[in-house]
Amino acid sequence: MRRTARGAIAAVSVISVAVVVGIVVAAASGPPARNADSAAPPATPVDAEWTPVCGFAGNLVNKLVADSPESSPTPAPLETVVADLGIDDGGPSQLLVSDAGILLRFDGDDRIVRYGLDGRAEGSFDLDLRSDPDSRPVPPAALTDDGRLFVLDLWDGRRAVVEYDLGGRRVGGFDVPATEETTDDPWNVIGLALLDDVDGSPALVVNEGEETTSLFRLDGTPLGTREGPIGPFGSGTVSYGADGMLRIADEVGGDPVAQFRLGDPPDGDAEAQQAPYRQYEVDVVPSPDGVGALLYSADAGIESVDAVGVRRAIWPSSEFPDTLVGDGGMVVHGGDAYLLVRNEDEGIVALARITPERLAAGLAAPVGLTASTEGQLAQLGLGIGPVTDHSEGHFDDGDEPAVAVRFDPGWGEVGDERPGEDYELVVRVTGDPLAAEPIVSEPEVLPAAVGGGDVPVTLPGAEPGPYLVDMALRERGSDEYVSGACLHYTVGAPGVELAMDGLDGEAGWGGAAPLRGVELADRLGIGSHRVQLDFGALVPDPASEPDADAIQWEGLPGAADDEDGGPFGELVAAARAARDDDVKLIVQVGQNSEAELAAAEAGTWGGWSELIVAGISERTGIRYWEPWNEPNLAIGGGDYARGVAAPFQAAAHAADPEAVVIEGNTLGFAGDWWPEAVDAGICDDADVVGVHPYTGWYRSWEEEGFAADGDGYDAFRETLGDGCGELPLWDTETGWTSDGPANYWAQGAMTARKLVWNRLEGIDEWTYFFSEGAWGEAGLSWSLVQAWSYVKPAGLAMAATSALLEDAPAPTQLDTGIPFVYAAEFGGERPLTAFWSDDLRTSAVVETGADRLVVIDQYGGRRTVDVVDGRAEVVVTGALQFLDAGDADVRLSPTESFGADVLKGLPVQATSTHEGLDPDVITSGTADVDRAWRAGVLADGSIDEAPAVEIALARPTTIDRIAVASPAILCCESGLRDYELSVQTADGGWQVVATQEGQFHDRIALFAIEPIEATAVRLTIPRTLVRDTEILSVNYGSFAGGLPPPFFGLSATSDYFAAVSAISAWAPGA
Structure with missing residues (x-):
């Protein structure tokens, strides 16, 4: 049965979900499990059953973990029945399958196309019911196993069922009597379906209105009416009641065997509602294993739910090899599922079949988790989910945080039974694992509210910061979880107001509209917002002579949505807000598209630019302008400076003498591009130099090397020279992604640290990319606020x-x-000292003359540290913190002084090395290397089963601390997780001095060891068992909490996976 849900549900927070798929893998650990000898303060212990991926406790993480080598061939999940249906656009309005074959019914010309079950074409015919081809199309039809086709006839005042044979001839039919819901509109009759068994024989059902179903034998004998609508569900029935509940029964009028809510939330409670519903057409069909039901839609894919709607498994539409076509729906016959798919490359629509075995494999297959896929995967089940009544889950200072698990009215009830009582929830609340004092609550067991209701979640207080409510549903008495969820919420610090419900306009996938963007820039403290124009939409013929009357101002951002202010209304409002809030509103005119390139080639770019700048600035007062976005991707530096920059600068200043032209805006520091541009005069009439200094592989500013003297902005200013170097330098676009549990928190730390680096480097403006949205390459999300969902830690x-x-x-x-x-020390009237690490957890001594020391974290949270005899000890992590000692001086120093790094510059011996890499990078003296050492294969081409690196000292030397650095795991590369450190003593023996287990959030680990005279240091990486495959025990990126996600594959090889950036060892300090 197909159900169309009505109305949209406003998302309040996002839920991360996993499901049991019947596979076992060694669970990833939570925050790093520190070795007892670690020099770092231990993080709060975490129960081993909780993985780093919120919503995927214990066995649930299996849904994210690769199940086969990336290179191994996998069987096609779909079997093609008809390769090309000859459809250019859309599809049939109904798909019918029975023993008699396959029928596709089309609305446009009432055509019926026939195929055998083997896909062989068997002809077509046209129905002869409509006298007016522009009238409403044919309503649903029904097909029997012996080839009888029944169609509703509702034209010209008729209420009838007409029977056809498979040759297209009318062979019978009967009238449909009026019911209590009959109206003057014949289209109040909404459907026709075939039930296999009603009192021992097949019957037709005609659904009318909201609550009435008439039953007939195939010869038209009436069987009375039932409460409806009713549809077939295997040999039983499925019905949708006025109470919004879908019920599955074994027979017409029988007691339900499954019951759950599928459509709109009760009482229209959309704002606070997070219990999932289906807001699209859904086909409800039997599950091959006889448990619950399958829900299908082209938007979501196929998901399996149990008798009360609890999520069992999901096969997302994004994981199908071709695009799912919603037309026709999904039909199950003989255990096989039939549906339509579109091959986008070839532009054809095919009819496909999924066998029960392939369906089970698709539902069990692992999927990739990103911020953008959370919304689909984030479901405990239908009618159950975490809720908060604050928009985007944010609570400003003074608002008491509150989270509950909502169970809809009727949840867990099936007829007179209460199977929902078999379930319970286990809930844990966590804060930022990078915090000096991570918050991890004790797991709380909550009962299921059978029949409906809100079950409050115990929260750890109202300290400023981001929090995750991690929950898993299980059957009572079981240690296996069935489904999981994760609610994100944030608590603001005093004076930081982020209440999202007060913003103008709607959130957008690709970014906020101009006015909303300005408001977000003010609230988030970004200070600037960039508006991108579509030059091609404004200037349809860019090579023509510039003419103000030819500009299509309707192409401006927000123009189509502004009914009162005309095409400039949105920009006028945004500019007004920018002036009021002291936000720089920047307009970027071009983006390297064909239109801009055509104008530049034709010599018309400057003319069109002057008209555009004049038209907008005169109406809005906007002063800040950028010519193109990342021109180094499309045109050489010299050509750009002469053909784009020079005419634009002249045009902007001619149109508005107060215009501020931000020039360059290159992707990266572009060391090969800028010298040509500078020599060609790119800065001759520019006011600001802009750059997009993204880091590689989503690394931190420090790991990229940009924090080192002579690198980053230092090198860039050297490149700019006198021609541009005297201009203000702005970061006009950078950011980091938040996908994966390491990225989610690291984005916040790296963003906060970058604010300090910008101050140290003299960068006055940073237009973060981007404030609110969900867009990103490869489905990743760069924003500070996930659109319609939650405020991120960043x-x-x-x-x-x-x-x-x-x-x-x-x-x-x-x-x-x-x-x-x-x-970094900030003086002035309110002195502050910022401190942070290169993603290392350690301790530091603070020497101060203050009586007390206040530590402020990057979220505005404050804690007081005791000062004894002028000294206090603080925890240092990758998360930014500040020291407030009033007017007193502050000095940070190690808890124990460090001697020399005795490994620096020494040669490194590796068991294997990936081609093109150098193991000696490990002892370069920095943890911030461009290309870390990575293992390769052995000399004979075999797998390096135990990758290791060894550094021999020049002479026996006493050491008491060792640090190990991993490359970042924030993109798509592996890094260290488990390893063993050994030292060779003077007698030639090896002694294990430290063992690391579960390193994940910290890139660098520092180990304090008993002083030992060493002649060599060795690091060895062990192997572990995942899905019966022995693999290296490393972090395979962040997406699956360190376990290998699908795109990595499950591989026994160590080639490239074992990786070390640096190892340092220190002699005791003085």
């Missing part, structure tokens, strides 16, 4: 840190004497 960190530094003067970088630890 959003909260940006807002709180920007507010803290708003009036702070330029800082001075401090030497901490602690490897991998940075500090």
Whole structure:
């Protein structure tokens, strides 16, 4: 039965979900399990059953873990029945399958196309019911196993069922009597279906209105009416009641065997509702294993639910090899599922079949988790889910955070039975694992509210910061979870107001509209917002002579949605808000498209630019302009400077003498592009130099090497020289992604640290990419606020840190004497000292004359640290923190001083090395290397079963600390997880001095060991068992909590997977 849900449900927060798929894998651990000898303060212990991936506790993480080698061939999940249906656009309005064959029914010309079950074409015919081809199309039909086709006839005042044979001849029919719901509109009759068994024989059902179903034998003998509508469900029935509940029964009028809510939320409670519903056409069909039902839609794919709607498994539409076509739906016959798919490359629509075996495989197959797929995977089940009544789950200071699990009215009930009582929820709330004092609540067991109701979740207080409510549903008495969910919420610090429900306009997938974007820039503390114009839409003929009357202003952003202000209304409102909130509203005119290139080639770019700048600035007062986005991707530096930059600068200043032209805006520092541009005069009439200094592989600013003297902005300014170097330098676009549990938190830390680096580097503006949205390459999400869902840790960190530094003067970088630890002092009336690490957890001593020390974290949370005899100890992590000692001086130093790094510059011996890499990078003296060492294959081409690196010291030397750095796992590369450190003593023997297990959130680990005289240091990486496959025990990226996600594959090889950036060892300090 197909159900169309009505109305849209506003998302309040996003839920991450996993499902049991009947496979076992060693679970990933939570925050790093520190070795007892680690020099770092231990993170709060976490129960081993909780993985780093919120919503995927214990066995649930299996849904995210690869189940086969990336290179191994996998059987096609779909079997093609008819390769090309000859459809250019759309599909048939109904798909019918029985023992008699396959029929496709088309609305446009009432055509019926026939195929055998083997896909062989068997002809077609046209129905002869409509006298007016422009009248309403044919309603649903029914097909018997012996080839009888029944169609409703509702034209010209008729109410009848007409029978056809498979040759297209009318062979019978009967009238449909009026019912209590009959109206003057014949189209109140909404459907026709065939039931296999009603009191021992097949019957037709005619559904009318909201609640009435008439039953007939195939010869037209009436069988009375029932409460409806009713449809077939295998040999039983499925019905949709006025209470919004879908019920499955073994027979007409029988007691339900399954019951759940499928459509709109009860009482229209959309704003606070998070219990999932289906807001699209859904086919409900039997599950091959006889449990619950399958739900199908082209939007979502296929999901399996049990008798009360609890999620069992999902095969998302994104995982199908071809695009699912909603027309026709999905039909199950003989255990096989039939549906339509479109091959986008070839532009053809095919009829496909899924066998029960392939269906089971598709439902069990692992999927990739990103911020954008959470919304689909994030479901405990139908009519059950976590809720919060605050938009995007954000609570400003003074608002008491509250989260509950909502069970809809009637949930867990099936007729007079209450099978929902078999379930219970296990819930845990966590804060940022990078925090100095991570918040991890004790798991709480909650009962299921059978019949409906809200079950409150115990929260850990209202300290500023981001939180995850991690929950898993299980049957009572079982240690296996059935489904999981994760609700994101944030708590703001005093003075940081982010209430999302007060913003203008709607959120957008690709970014906020101009006015909303300005408001977000103000609330998030970004300070600027960029509006991208579609030059081709504004100027349809860019090579023509520039003419103000030829500009199509309806192509401006927001123009189509502005009914009162005309095409400029949105920009006028945004500019007004920008002036009021002191936000720089930047307009980027071009984006390297064909239109801009054509104008540049024709010499008309400057003319059109002057008209556009003049038209917008005169109406809005906007002053900030950028010519093109990342021109180094499309045109050489010299050609750009002469053909684009020079005419644009002249045009903008001619149109508005107060215009500020931000020039360049290259992707990266573009060391080969800028010298040509500078020599060609790119800055001759520019006001600001803009750049997009993204890091590679989503690494931190420090790991990319940009924090090192002579690199990053230092090198860029050297490249700019005198021609551009004296202009203000702005970061006009950078950001980080938040997909995966390591990225989710690291994005916040890296964003906050970048704010301090910008101050140290003299970068006055940073237009973060981007404030709100869900778009990103490869489905990843760069935004600070996930559109329609939640404020990310990075959003909260940006807002709180920007507010803290708003009036702070330029800082001075401090030497901490602690490897991998940075500090910066902000003087002025409110002195602050910022400190953070290169993603290392360690301790530091603070020497101060203050009586007390306040530590402020990147979210605005505050804690007081005792000062004893002028000294206090603080925890340092990759998360930015500030010291507030009033007017007293502050100095950071190590808890124990470091001697020399005795491994620096020494040669490294590796068991194997990937082609093109150098193991000596490990002892380069920095953890921030461009290309880390990675294992390869052995000399004979075989797998390096135990990858290891060894550094021999020049002479026996006493050491007491060792640090190990991994490359970042924030993109699509592997990094360290488990390893063993050994030292060779003077007698030639090896002694294990440290064992690391579960390193994940921290890139660098520092180990304090008993002083030992060493002649060599060795790191060895072990193997582990995942899905009966022995693989390296490393982090295979972040997406599956360190376990290998589908795109990595499940591989026994160590080639490229074992990776080390640096190993340092120190002699005891003085």
